[in-house]
Each structure stands twice: as C-alpha cells, then as structure tokens.
Amino acid sequence: MARRGMLIVLSGPSGVGKGTVRKAIFDQGGNDFQYSISMTTRKPREGEVDGEDYYFVSKEEFEKNIKEGQMLEYAQYVDNYYGTPLKYVNQTLDSGRDVFLEIEVNGARQVREKMPDGVFLFLTPPDLMELKQRIINRGTEDMETINKRMEKAVDEIKTMRDYDYAVVNDKIDNAVEAIKNIIKGEHLRVTRVYPEYQEMLGDL
Ligand SMILES: Nc1nc2c(ncn2[C@@H]2O[C@H](COP(=O)(O)OP(=O)(O)O)[C@@H](O)[C@H]2O)c(=O)[nH]1
C-alpha cells in the first residue's frame, strides 16, 4: 500500500516566531514536506505576496469557501479569518508527501479532531515579556492590536498540553533544529507513518 504523507502542525501564540521558524526550515531546504499556504481576509503586509505568503481574499470569498466545505479548518483571529484549504492538504498527503501547516491554536484543535495521526508541535516563547517585545519589534501592529494579541496569548499557551511536543523558541536555530529532529524521529515511528503496518504488527 502506498505510504500516505504525514501531517505536521506547528502552532503557538502570535508573535512567538512561527512564521520565522517555518521560513527558516523551508529556506534551509532538504525537506520532503510541502507548506500549505493559508487563506486569509487580512490585508497583505508590506512585501507579502498573494499565493506565496497567503491567499488574500475578501470576507465574502472566505465565507463561500467555508459554506462549500473547502476548508480543513478555519478560525477568526483578531478581526480576520484564517484557514487551511482542504484540497491541497488531501492531494499532497495522498501523493505520499508530508504537509506542514503553520496555524493558530483553534485551527490546530480542529485539525487534531479530523486528522489525529498528525504530529502537533507547539512553539512557545521563553516568557511573556519576550513575546510582547517580539510583537512590538516586528512593528506591524498598533498597540491596541498588540494588547489584544497578548490577551489571547495567555489562553493559547494554556493549550500547550494538548500537543505532542513543545518547542521553546529561544534562539531561532535551536527551534529549527528541534523541529527538524522531531520530524525525523516521527518518520522512524513506523506505526504512525505506516498505519497499514499497525494491523500487521498487532498480529505478531
Ligand atoms: N487557524 C489558522 N490560523 C492561521 C492560518 N494561517 C495563519 N494562521 C495564524 O493566524 C495568526 C495571525 O497570522 P498573521 O496575521 O499572519 O500574523 P503573524 O503570524 O503574527 O505574523 C497566526 O497565529 C498564524 O499562525 C490558518 O490557515 N489557519
């Protein structure tokens, strides 16, 4: 039986460095996994490219996708929708390739319900002050949005125990290494990667 790809989900509070760490992993290359580009109603930031960073769509278009059952998961996050198109994920997994999602915690919870075989990683800041500092340093949000995001972060961090792994993003390189090692390790877990063997092993 053909091996189905593995789903890797990276989540964590806003500003912890998910995007930075994910980009570093993909820039280093040598990975077999594919990044699933999310859809959002948020306006593009300076330098962001449609179809690369996100699929930037209107609220109406996003809601149409939800209604038509085209989203694997979606969440409303500080005034905007964010979600994962289902088709790309399924097609890629079916073709035997691994898929990497970078999403916030409500979306990760929905994915866990639908695809419990995935590997769920939580990226956590060294502490809350450092988290706030990173969001301020990025300079992309006003103070009101930063405060809203910080309030959310406390609740988000509480969900850490629902994940398979927690990775501290102290230094980017450390977090990247840790995530790559986890994924390598998961590939060696034949019972997760090859569910069809699970049945066979049960008989031995
Ligand atoms: N549920 C869900 N969250 C997403 C998706 N794409 C991005 N996010 C998350 O939405 C939040 C806001 O994203 P964004 O506005 O780009 O801000 P940033 O991640 O703080 O740079 C972040 O926590 C993202 O990880 C998605 O497809 N689904």
Ligand SMILES: Nc1ncnc2c1ncn2[C@@H]1O[C@H](COP(=O)(O)OP(=O)(O)O)[C@@H](O)[C@H]1O
């Ligand atoms: N390990 C780190 N140490 C210091 N700053 C970091 C680290 N990781 C990310 N950052 C910075 O923190 C800010 C938020 O990172 P970002 O990747 O946008 O977070 P997220 O995608 O989780 O919202 C960015 O300015 C980024 O450069």
